[in-house]
Amino acid sequence: MISSRQTQSVRLVWEVFDRSDTAYSVVELVQMHKGSMNKTTVYRILDRFEKEGKLHTFLGKNGLKWYAKCHNCSSKKHIDIHPHFQCNECGKVECLTIDVKIPKVAKHHIEQANMLLLGQCDECLI
Amino acid sequence: MISSRQTQSVRLVWEVFDRSDTAYSVVELVQMHKGSMNKTTVYRILDRFEKEGKLHTFLGKNGLKWYAKCHNCSSKKHIDIHPHFQCNECGKVECLTIDVKIPKVAKHHIEQANMLLLGQCDECLI
DNA sequence: CCTCTTATTGCAACTAGGTTGCAAATATAG
DNA sequence: CTATATTTGCAACCTAGTTGCAATAAGAGG
Ligand SMILES: [Mn+2]
Ligand SMILES: [Mn+2]
Ligand SMILES: [Zn+2]
Ligand SMILES: [Zn+2]
Numbered sequence A, B: 001m002i003s004s005r006q007t008q009s010v011r012l013v014w015e016v017f018d019r020s021d022t023a024y025s026v027v028e029l030v031q032m033h034k035g036s037m038n039k040t041t042v043y044r045i046l047d048r049f050e051k052e053g054k055l056h057t058f059l060g061k062n063g064l065k066w067y068a069k070c071h072n073c074s075s076k077k078h079i080d081i082h083p084h085f086q087c088n089e090c091g092k093v094e095c096l097t098i099d100v101k102i103p104k105v106a107k108h109h110i111e112q113a114n115m116l117l118l119g120q121c122d123e124c125l126i
Numbered sequence C: 001c002c003t004c005t006t007a008t009t010g011c012a013a014c015t016a017g018g019t020t021g022c023a024a025a026t027a028t029a030g
Numbered sequence D: 001c002t003a004t005a006t007t008t009g010c011a012a013c014c015t016a017g018t019t020g021c022a023a024t025a026a027g028a029g030g
Helices: A008-019 A026-032 A039-051 B008-019 B026-032 B039-051
Strands: A055-059 A065-069 A084-087 A093-095 A109-120 B055-059 B065-069 B084-087 B093-095 B109-120
Touching: A008 A026, A008 A039, A008 A065, A026 A039, A026 A065, A039 A055, A039 A065, A055 A109, A065 A093, B008 B026, B008 B039, B008 B065, B026 B039, B026 B065, B039 B055, B039 B065, B055 B109, B065 B093
Parallel strands: A084 A109, B084 B109
Antiparallel strands: A055 A065, A084 A093, A109 B109, B055 B065, B084 B093
């Protein structure tokens, strides 16, 4: 499941994602593991998870990097090209399962489409 | 046309956008005006232009802030909700005139959709 | 034109996310 | 149990962007 060396830190970071399908910003993850590992280690472990196809990454509304679990990816193929949602009130981020068709643009070759929807989440709508 | 005080710096920054419809990153703009004004000034002028509805802003692929001219906006209403394209090879950014319909998401209120298309621009396709 | 008020600017210091080089620690193959 | 390669901590660094404050300069009104 977890390739390369299965260190204490690797296990701790993975557990967070294993427990739920929530997306986490690097800032949260560094904060969360403060005391048990260095921030550099968090960054490096996340990098490795991404290369291995365990996590995918995207940018939230202020350019912050977010990570979420992949479901059918490997180091060879990332198929997590889905839109993401971020709540303008609580800041929470979610992976969306809806399909977005990539628009065609004349004279351009489009390889990827990043879509970030902004608004209010279910909890903040009340 | 240009509200507030029309300083030397304000004129210089505006000229860049007035000349063409190119999008510019703040990094480029600061570099471009190095020698004639401080970077803080560039940031503040861009902020003002945005508030006044002259420029709109969005994030490029590395979370860098980009600015481009608005065409029918005012301080009251920004209607520049269009997708943007960034070339993976030369880094160039373009505003796209295509329409993207904002997807609906159950139990969420979507206010805005940010879309960044990545690929190769016309010049880099050769 | 001159004067006064207020918006704008420069500067230096700061914040925050993210990266790097290197020596020390540790997982794991054999 | 070793030997080796990977991973980690640390401290220093980088870059985009922000802030407080004193100095400067638009431009409105006289
Ligand atoms: Mn996702
Ligand atoms: Mn645009
Ligand atoms: Zn919310
Ligand atoms: Zn290009």
